[in-house]
Amino acid sequence: MLADVPPPPIHQDPIPYPVQRKRDMRRYAERHYGIASFRLEGPKVIVQHDTANDSYRATWNTFAANVPDPELHERPGTCTHFVIDADGTIHQLVPLSLMCRHTVGLNHTAIGIEHVGRSDAQVMGNRRQLRASLRLTRWLQARFGIATEHVIGHSESLSSPYHRERVDRLKRQTHGDMSRSTMTRYRRMLERDAR
């Protein structure tokens, strides 16, 4: 891994993260991880996702609304640190110093990156989006010392050594986005680019 990786261009487009949301996040972290804090400190994992839609704006709106999510019915609302649009624009929605709810079992230590797209194949087949994604991920890896094996897809969350979840019914909960075969290719590209 190169020590000195320049940051890619990042468009700041913050979602509201006021005191109430911080409180919600702290309570969530306490419930699920036993950590009474909303702060992301020394992240160890990067989780890649796709949005299952075609709209950056709709994605931003979903994350901005601090409403209980439709699946687990909890606050804070779901969010992610970065969203990469189909044209390759990298938007940052949340500072890296704050936790975001994007992956059950890993939110205490993971940076989340969403890709606007309906499937892994759509994202992996979009050269501009993929190039932006690899640049952003390499920069984050260098900045936080995150090894390529800890750059994972959402679908791989349960096998991360950093996975932890105190709530019984969620201990095996994951999603299908960014499959292992997609991420095997993705990690190979990261390594190749890093040389």
Ligand SMILES: [Zn+2]
């Ligand atoms: Zn996901």
